[in-house]
Amino acid sequence: MDSPLVQIEQLHKSFNSLQVLNGVDITIHRGESIVVIGQSGCGKSVLIKHVIRLLEPDKGQVVFDGQDLAQLDTKHITAVRRRIGMLFQSSALFDSLTVAENVGLGLKESRRYHEEQIKEIVREKLDMVGLTGAEQKSPAELSGGMRKRAGLARAIADNPEVLLYDEPTTGLDPITADMIDDMIVELNRKLNVTSIAVTHDMKSAFKIASRIVMLYQGKVEVDGTPDEIRNSDNPVVRQFITGSAAGPIHAR
Amino acid sequence: MDYGLHLIGRHGVNFVTKLGGLFVLLGKFLASLREIQRSSGLIFEQLYDLGVKSLPLIVIISIFVGAVSAWQAAYQFKFIGAPLRYLGQAVGKAVVIELAPVLSSLVFAGRVGAGVTAELGTMRVTEQIDALESMGISPIRYLVMPRVLACLLMVPFLVIFANFVAIIGGLVVSMVGVNVSSETFLNGFRSSFKLVDLINGLIKAGVFGLIIGIVGCYEGFNTRGGAQGVGKATTTSVVISSVLILIFNFVFALLLFRI
Numbered sequence: 001m002d003s004p005l006v007q008i009e010q011l012h013k014s015f016n017s018l019q020v021l022n023g024v025d026i027t028i029h030r031g032e033s034i035v036v037i038g039q040s041g042c043g044k045s046v047l048i049k050h051v052i053r054l055l056e057p058d059k060g061q062v063v064f065d066g067q068d069l070a071q072l073d074t075k076h077i078t079a080v081r082r083r084i085g086m087l088f089q090s091s092a093l094f095d096s097l098t099v100a101e102n103v104g105l106g107l108k109e110s111r112r113y114h115e116e117q118i119k120e121i122v123r124e125k126l127d128m129v130g131l132t133g134a135e136q137k138s139p140a141e142l143s144g145g146m147r148k149r150a151g152l153a154r155a156i157a158d159n160p161e162v163l164l165y166d167e168p169t170t171g172l173d174p175i176t177a178d179m180i181d182d183m184i185v186e187l188n189r190k191l192n193v194t195s196i197a198v199t200h201d202m203k204s205a206f207k208i209a210s211r212i213v214m215l216y217q218g219k220v221e222v223d224g225t226p227d228e229i230r231n232s233d234n235p236v237v238r239q240f241i242t243g244s245a246a247g248p249i250h251a252r
Numbered sequence: 253m254d255y256g257l258h259l260i261g262r263h264g265v266n267f268v269t270k271l272g273g274l275f276v277l278l279g280k281f282l283a284s285l286r287e288i289q290r291s292s293g294l295i296f297e298q299l300y301d302l303g304v305k306s307l308p309l310i311v312i313i314s315i316f317v318g319a320v321s322a323w324q325a326a327y328q329f330k331f332i333g334a335p336l337r338y339l340g341q342a343v344g345k346a347v348v349i350e351l352a353p354v355l356s357s358l359v360f361a362g363r364v365g366a367g368v369t370a371e372l373g374t375m376r377v378t379e380q381i382d383a384l385e386s387m388g389i390s391p392i393r394y395l396v397m398p399r400v401l402a403c404l405l406m407v408p409f410l411v412i413f414a415n416f417v418a419i420i421g422g423l424v425v426s427m428v429g430v431n432v433s434s435e436t437f438l439n440g441f442r443s444s445f446k447l448v449d450l451i452n453g454l455i456k457a458g459v460f461g462l463i464i465g466i467v468g469c470y471e472g473f474n475t476r477g478g479a480q481g482v483g484k485a486t487t488t489s490v491v492i493s494s495v496l497i498l499i500f501n502f503v504f505a506l507l508l509f510r511i
Contacts, residue, residue, distance in 0.1 A: 054382050078388040085386075092383035094375075106387035109394070154387075 003066065005030045005162065005194050006051060010060035013046055020046050022218030023060070028196065030161075033188055035205040036198040037240065038215035039249060044198035045089065047215065048164050051196060052084050053077055082110060085155030086164040091147040093139035093154070099126070100135035103154045110158065125153040128190075129183060145176035149183070156187060163188070165197035169204045181207045202241050206230070214240065216249070270470075270492075277396065277470050278462075284390070284397040294398040302364045302399065303406025307413060309363060310356050314414040317351050318343065318421025326430040336432050340440030343422035345449070349509065352414040353453045354501055357460035360407055361493040365468040368399050369489035372472025373482040381473070391473075400465030407461030408454040415450070452508045459504075460497045467493045 006028040013021040020043040028034050036044050049055045050062050053069045062069045064080055072080065093102050103125055104118045113121070126132055129149040134142070142150060148168065155163060168184060169177035181204050188195050188208070199205055205212055205226070212229045214221045216236050222229065229237060239247030288295070325342040329335070372395060375381050384391050419441065426432040471489035475481050 049382070052386050054385055074390070078390075081386055081388040086383070088379045088383055088386075090378050092379040094380055094383070106389065109387070109389045154383075158387075 002030060004028060004063075005065055006196070007063040008047070008050070008060070009063070011047070011050060011057050011062065012059035013043070013050070013055065013057055019218055021215075024215065024218070024220055026213055026220060026223070028194060030194050031192070033195045033208055033210040034197070034213060035209035035211070036196065036213045036215060037200060037202070037205050038198075039240070040200060042215045043218060044200075044215060045166050048086075048166055048196060048198050051162075051164060052081055052086055082106075082158060083160055084162045084164060085158070085160035087148070087151045087155045087166065087168055089167040089170060091139075091151035093142075093147060093150055095139055097139075098135065099131065099137050099139065099142070099150050099153075102139070102150060103157050106154070106158055121157060122153075125157050126150075128156070128187070129153045144172055145180065148172065148176075148180055152180075152183065152187070156191060159191065161193060163191075163193045163195045165195065165199075167199055167201075168197060169199065169201050177201065177204060178207075180204075184208050202243070273474065274466055274470050277473075278466050280392045281396055281400050281466065281469075284393045285401075287393050288397070288401075291393055291398055294394065295401055298398040298402035299406060302368075302402045303409060306360060306363055306406070306410060309359060310410045310414050311417050313355060313359055314352065314417035315421040317355055317414075318347060318418030318423075319425040321346050321351060321418070322422035322425040323429060326426070326432075336426075336430060337436050338440055339426050339430065339432050340422075340437035340442075341444040342440075343426075343437075344419060344441040345444055347418040347422065348415055348445070348449050348453050350453075350501075352411050352418055353457045353460065354497065356411050356414045357407055357457060357464065357497050358494055360403075360410065360461070361464045361490055361497065364403065365464040365493045366486050366490050368403075368465070368468035369472040369475075369486045370482055372469060373475030373485045376473060376475045377478055377481060396469045396473075399469055400462065403461040403465030403468070404458055405461070407464070408457040411454060411457040415453070452504070455508075456501065456504050459500060463496045463500065464493045467496065 004027045008024055008026040011021050011024040012019075024047060026034070036047060038044050046055060050057060051064070053062070053072075056070055067076070067080065069077065069080065093099075094105070097105065100119075100122045103122045107113045107118045107121060122135065126134060129152050131146060131149050131153060134146070134150070139147060139150070165184060169180050172180060184195070184197070185208055187193070195208075197208060209226050211224065212226055213223045214229070214237055221236050222232060222234055224232070229241065232238065236248050239249050322339060322343050325339055325346070326336060329339065372381070375395070381391050381395070384394060423434060423437050426437045427434055468489050471485040471492070475485040
């Protein structure tokens with residue numbers, strides 16, 4: 001087997017007195033589509049933000065393609081970040097820019113493309129996410145689903161090797177959520193990327209994952225294929241995937 | 253007693269943390285100036301948005317600052333029996349040294365400092381700053397440097413206008429309300445005008461601009477929570493900027509205007 005692309009080792013993170021991650025270990029290989037599931041507030045988004053060093057561990061390390069992210073200087077972390085695309089929970093589109101400017105911002109600031117090339121890439125990526133012709137719209141004019149798709153176009157603009165999805169279907173109606181799931185599966189296949197998604201939407205998780213990792217009490221509770229998760233007799237996993245209030249997990 | 257000590261300790265730690273944070277951000281701003289050319293478009297945008305768009309407000313307040321200072325000076329002169337030919341001198345000195353730099357900066361802190369904090373604070377809570385970082389774009393170079401630089405350059409620029417407009421305001425009140433001729437007023441102003449006073453006023457204005465920019469960006473970057481957090485950060489930004497402006501103004505008075 002090839003060497004892992006992302007290795008999360010004994011990751012600990014707390015905010016003030018709240019211990020969120022308490023020794024998380026996950027190894028991700030190229031081409032995998034990992035979905036991290038868990039209750040709201042269990043640290044899924046905190047975990048994914050460590051992969052792109054938006055947060056730094058209190059203890060433990062995140063290794064990307066053999067490099068410990070915490071040890072990288074500005075130049076090298078910038079290089080790593082350009083290999084990763086991220087779709088944020090709230091889409092995080094820049095209000096002051098049009099859709100085209102949002103999608104093309106990373107390309108423009110990398111200074112590796114001419115203006116004409118950027119326009120062409122923006123058009124191509126917007127086509128890929130079904131937003132043809134939305135170039136001049138402002139984020140305020142977009143629906144929730146369109147904002148996610150624009151965020152997705154921005155995430156894939158520079159052809160990343162890794163895509164991070166933070167709650168890609170949260171806040172969307174079931175039909176739009178399913179469409180976003182289909183788009184993620186399609187993009188992962190077409191762009192041949194490694195993807196890490198965090199969600200508490202089990203329908204979405206089963207659809208896009210090649211492997212599912214469940215976080216519980218700041219640690220990995222279970223790590224397996226969608227079928228293994230579906231058939232698991234672990235009471236924590238059973239309760240979560242059936243969405244039952246009764247069981248070891250308490251509602252927050 | 254325990255509660256009191258705990259409270260003092262907590263506020264002490266917060267104060268030191270904030271002060272340290274402001275200096276760290278100042279250092280990052282200075283370091284980011286190496287890439288000034290790369291951000292020239294963003295800088296011009298901010299010079300216009302933060303500075304040029306503040307001009308009408310500064311002009312309006314300056315007219316009244318000049319007007320009230322002429323009126324109050326005349327009132328004091330009458331009280332102590334001083335001749336009104338010194339009115340232009342008194343108004344000119346007060347405006348150039350103190351009133352224009354300090355009041356323009358306080359108004360700028362209210363308009364621009366609050367705006368910068370609210371904008372960056374909203375960007376923080378909606379993950380837009382995280383999104384910038386995730387794309388390998390430095391938020392210091394992209395967001396902080398153009399805003400702080402615009403504040404640093406535009407406050408002195410606005411103070412030049414404020415000086416001019418306030419003197420006009422004082423002149424009009426002297427002519428219409430106090431019966432001092434324009435010639436007498438302007439002669440008095442000219443006789444006491446020193447270039448060094450104007451330059452010192454503009455240096456102060458630059459420092460006040462730097463304070464407004466750094467505090468505004470720091471509070472915006474450290475906003476937590478949702479709408480309430482943005483509101484809180486905005487208020488804190490204006491309060492801290494205003495207090496620092498007045499403290500630094502006193503320090504400047506001691507250093508630049510020796511008795």
